[in-house]
Amino acid sequence: MTTIFNPSCECMDRSELRALQSKRLTNLVQRAYHNVPLYKERFDELGIKPEDITSIDDIAKLPFTTKIDFRNAYPFGLFAVPRSEVVRLHASSGTTGKPTVVGYTRNDIITWSESVARTLGCGGGTEHDVLQNAYGYGLFTGGLGLHYGCERLGATVIPMSGGNTKKQLMLMQDFGTTLISCTPSYALQLAEVAEEEGIDIKKLPIKAGFFGAEPWTEAMRQQIEAKLNLKAIDIYGMSELMGPGVSSECLVQNGLHMFEDHFYPEIINPDTGIPVDPGEEGELVVTCLTKECIPLLRYRTRDITHLIEEPCACGRTSRRMARISGRTDDMLIIRGVNVFPSQIESVLMQVEGIEPHYQIFVDRKGTLDQLEIKVEVSQEIFSDEIRKLEEMREKIMAEIRSTLGLGAKITLVEPKSIERSQGKAVRVFDLRKTDV
Amino acid sequence: MYVKQVSIFLENRSGRLAEVAHLLGDNGINIRALSLAETTNFGVLRLIVDQYSKAESILKAAGLTVKLTDVLVIEIPDQPGGLAVVLDTLESIDLNVEYMYAFVERKTNKAVAVFRFDNIDQAEHRLKETDLRIFTAKDVCGI
Numbered sequence: 001m002t003t004i005f006n007p008s009c010e011c012m013d014r015s016e017l018r019a020l021q022s023k024r025l026t027n028l029v030q031r032a033y034h035n036v037p038l039y040k041e042r043f044d045e046l047g048i049k050p051e052d053i054t055s056i057d058d059i060a061k062l063p064f065t066t067k068i069d070f071r072n073a074y075p076f077g078l079f080a081v082p083r084s085e086v087v088r089l090h091a092s093s094g095t096t097g098k099p100t101v102v103g104y105t106r107n108d109i110i111t112w113s114e115s116v117a118r119t120l121g122c123g124g125g126t127e128h129d130v131l132q133n134a135y136g137y138g139l140f141t142g143g144l145g146l147h148y149g150c151e152r153l154g155a156t157v158i159p160m161s162g163g164n165t166k167k168q169l170m171l172m173q174d175f176g177t178t179l180i181s182c183t184p185s186y187a188l189q190l191a192e193v194a195e196e197e198g199i200d201i202k203k204l205p206i207k208a209g210f211f212g213a214e215p216w217t218e219a220m221r222q223q224i225e226a227k228l229n230l231k232a233i234d235i236y237g238m239s240e241l242m243g244p245g246v247s248s249e250c251l252v253q254n255g256l257h258m259f260e261d262h263f264y265p266e267i268i269n270p271d272t273g274i275p276v277d278p279g280e281e282g283e284l285v286v287t288c289l290t291k292e293c294i295p296l297l298r299y300r301t302r303d304i305t306h307l308i309e310e311p312c313a314c315g316r317t318s319r320r321m322a323r324i325s326g327r328t329d330d331m332l333i334i335r336g337v338n339v340f341p342s343q344i345e346s347v348l349m350q351v352e353g354i355e356p357h358y359q360i361f362v363d364r365k366g367t368l369d370q371l372e373i374k375v376e377v378s379q380e381i382f383s384d385e386i387r388k389l390e391e392m393r394e395k396i397m398a399e400i401r402s403t404l405g406l407g408a409k410i411t412l413v414e415p416k417s418i419e420r421s422q423g424k425a426v427r428v429f430d431l432r433k434t435d436v
Numbered sequence: 437m438y439v440k441q442v443s444i445f446l447e448n449r450s451g452r453l454a455e456v457a458h459l460l461g462d463n464g465i466n467i468r469a470l471s472l473a474e475t476t477n478f479g480v481l482r483l484i485v486d487q488y489s490k491a492e493s494i495l496k497a498a499g500l501t502v503k504l505t506d507v508l509v510i511e512i513p514d515q516p517g518g519l520a521v522v523l524d525t526l527e528s529i530d531l532n533v534e535y536m537y538a539f540v541e542r543k544t545n546k547a548v549a550v551f552r553f554d555n556i557d558q559a560e561h562r563l564k565e566t567d568l569r570i571f572t573a574k575d576v577c578g579i
Contacts, residue, residue, distance in 0.1 A: 377445050377478075377501055384443030384480055384505045384552070385534055386473050411477050414447050416499045 005121030005153060006114065009261050010316045017317065021264055022055040024289035029053045029062070032295040035080035038069060039297065059266065059287065060275055064298045067100060070240060075101040078294045086293055091139045092239040093338040093404070099139070102239050103293040109148065111290050115245035115259045116149020122248040122257060122314075123208040123233040125179055127154030132172060134182035134190075135213065135336075136162040141243025142213050142336070146181045149245060155179070162186065162336075165193045172204055180209045183336040184216040184224060184232070188367035191227040202229035208251075210235045212244055213336040215324055221253075234323055240299055241286050247321055255308045255320030262290045265321060266298070267307055270328040281306040283328050284321060302328045330428060332362055334369045337406050341428050344373060347399045351392070352381070357418045363431040371408040373400065376415045437560060438506040439573045440488040441550065444481040445501040448474065456481060459498055465491050468577060469550060471537035482537070484509075484550060486577045506556050509576050511569040512538060512547040522549070522568060529562040541576060548576070 004010050012020070032039040033050040042063040043049065053061065070078065071094050079086065087106050091099035104112065120131065131150045135142030143161055150157035158175055160168055162182065168190060171177070180187070187209055194201035206228065212235035224232045236256050237246035246263045247256035258265045263286050267276050270283040284303045288296040304327065308320040332339045341360055348358055361372040375396065383389055393410045400408045446452050453472070460467060460483075469484040485491045488504060495502045512518045519538070526533065531553055538549040548571055553559035563570060 379501055379503070382443075382445050382501045382503050384441070384482060384503055386475060386480055387534075389445075389478070389480070390475065412445075412447075413478075414445060414499070415501055417447065 003121050003124055003126050004315065005118045007315075010118060010257070010259075010318060012261070012317055014317055017260060018056055020261055021289060022057075024261075025056050025059060025264070025287070026053055028287070028289055028291075028295050028297070031080055031292075032297055036078055036295065038073060038078065039063070039295075056264065059264065059298070062287075062297050064273065064285065064300050065296055066300050067094070067240070067302075070094070070100045071098060074098045076103065078296075079103050080295050081105055081293055088144075089139075090141045090144075090239050090243065092141070093340065093343065100240060102141075102242075105292040107290075107292050108242070111262055112145060112242050112245055113148040113152035115242070115262055116145055117152040118259055119210065119233075119235050119245050119248035120146075120149055120153050120155065120179065122250040122316075123179065123210055123231060124251055125150075125153055125155055125208065129153075129155040129178045129207075130158065130176055131155050131179040131181060132158045132160055132168065132175070132177040134160050134162055134168060134180060134186060135244075140336075141237070141239040142181075145237070145243035145245060146210065165190060166197065169194055169197060169199055169201075172201075172206070173199070176205060178205050178207050180206055180230075181235075182209070182211065183213050184211040184220055185214065185335065185364075185367050185369060187211060187224050187228060187232070188220075191224075192367055201227070206230045208233055210244075210248075212236055214333040218323070236321070236324070238301060241288055241296065241301075242291065246286065250312065250314040250316060252313050254312070255322055257312070257314075257316050257318045257320050258307075260318045262288065264289055265307060265319065267305070268300075270300075270302075270304075278309055279306055281322075281325070284324075302331065304328060332360075332428065332430060334362055334371050335406055337404060339371070339404055339406075343403055344400065347403050348373075348375060348396065351396055351399065357415075358427065359418055360428045361431060362429070369432065371406065372411060373408050374411045374413045374418065376418055377412045378415060437508070437570050437572055438556065439484060439509050439550070439571070439576050441505045441507045441552075442483045442485055442488055442491050442495070443503045443505050444483070444495060446479045446481050448477055448479060453481065455498075456495065456500070459494055460485065460491060463490065463494050465494070468542075469537065469539040471535075471550070473535065482535075482550075484539075484576060488577075505552065508551045508553065508556065508560060508563070509541075509548050509571040510551055510563070511571060512549050514547045518547065519549070525566050525568055526551075529566065531559050531562060541571065543575070 029050045085105045086103040088104045091101050094100050133146045137143035208231040221232045233249045235248045237244040247258045249256050266285040267282040276282040284301045285298050303324045305321045357376045359374045363370045396410045466486045471482045473480045534552040536551045541548045
């Protein structure tokens with residue numbers, strides 16, 4: 001039994017959908033060209049005019065947008081509307097010090113809530129459900145994204161935010177939670193703590209969980225479903241595009257339905273920028289057809305996937321994207337937080353006496369990701385007093401925490417103990433088993 | 437009056453300490469006193485040797501992080517309460533000890549302790565006002 005939140009959009013005839021996408025793209029291009037200097041510049045460089053774009057088939061003529069464009073436009077350079085129309089701001093990690101900033105108009109919030117409501121519907125959610133939302137509330141789009149989507153659906157939302165696991169479990173039992181939303185690794189932690197507390201989490205009436213914000217595997221899904229006795233739904237999004245609600249698995253659990261009337265997907269060869277053949281793997285590029293504050297053209301997500309064109313048994317007509325299989329860049333996702341090695345490097349370089357030799361290790365202990373940074377101790381910073389070395393270690397730890405928003409273990413190592421490489425230094429070691 | 441202590445940064449890796457001992461031994465350097473301070477993931481080895489300059493260059497050549505630190509070596513009366521008396525004296529002249537370790541000096545067969553003060557010049561200046569005996573590098577290293 002499937003519940004489709006918005007059948008007229010989600011089950012739209014494909015040719016009707018294409019007509020709608022064409023209409024929306026034509027309008028989007030006009031708004032982007034006339035209101036965002038970056039796009040005007042790019043169009044002029046390429047010698048294209050907004051009028052040249054008359055259908056969705058013309059999309060490949062348009063320039064790409066990248067995370068670097070967000071950085072260069074910091075904070076509001078990509079906004080196409082007067083500031084008085086912006087009702088909310090969110091931000092995510094940038095590649096260096098400055099975060100990636102996104103803004104929303106009143107209509108953007110409505111679109112966002114709609115697409116997250118569809119996401120919850122994809123997992124069988126209705127107004128009769130109680131969603132415990134354990135995504136972080138704040139600048140991160142996960143918490144508020146799920147929150148508004150849940151209210152739009154008409155279900156009851158418990159705005160728990162992340163952490164505080166024992167209380168999460170208590171409220172789950174007391175409030176009759178039927179849906180949960182959090183990172184997949186936190187779902188496993190909930191199961192672990194429940195076991196420690198002697199709570200049989202399998203017996204709770206939770207039907208489905210909406211898991212995203214970090215990569216996870218089919219094997220991890222099996223584990224979560226076995227331990228929590230629920231349907232584990234893979235959801236996808238990112239703040240540059242909107243937040244959660246770009247695509248979601250349905251109960252068939254075979255690919256994530258793109259909400260194509262708002263988010264138009266393409267798959268390109270990341271090296272050439274040329275669209276690949278249907279069904280081929282490549283980098284996901286998304287155009288936000290309806291966004292007002294930031295009319296985003298062909299955003300390069302750096303996520304690797306492929307599109308599934310065949311109709312789905314659930315009745316939705318939208319194309320599906322396969323589970324993300326990797327990244328084209330070096331971004332790490334640690335406990336749901338986006339981390340770029342370059343951010344860590346810029347912190348270390350500000351600490352006096354630190355050699356530019358470091359290594360980043362990510363591992364998973366139990367259900368939690370651990371970040372360890374090994375830093376070489378140079379002649380300059382070495383002290384015969386343990387206290388001074390410890391102070392330095394703590395200083396690095398505090399700087400990393402304030403930059404990344406997560407704790408890291410800092411290990412001081414002997415100079416030259418980190419292997420010197422001839423070419424590109426291998427600094428990042430992700431030891432998390434991809435098969436777990 | 438100062439004695440040069442050789443301080444070495446060591447990762448907590450098995451065999452690391454032995455490597456240092458070999459390096460010094462193979463090069464004819466004699467260790468007179470030693471102390472090892474450790475934390476969960478690294479340690480600092482502190483040595484008094486008979487040829488500190490040579491020790492420093494050998495260890496550096498081997499890629500270790502080495503630092504020479506000035507320390508004061510003070511005689512400890514070899515009797516119950518001997519150390520307490522010395523520490524009381526230090527307290528009375530308002531000296532704060534960063535760290536210390538003790539050994540028996542071979543030639544005189546006296547108990548001595550290596551003291552690391554934050555400000556060694558000031559420490560020495562104040563110690564001169566007391567009855568405590570400070571050993572020289574010559575005393576300690578038998579140079």
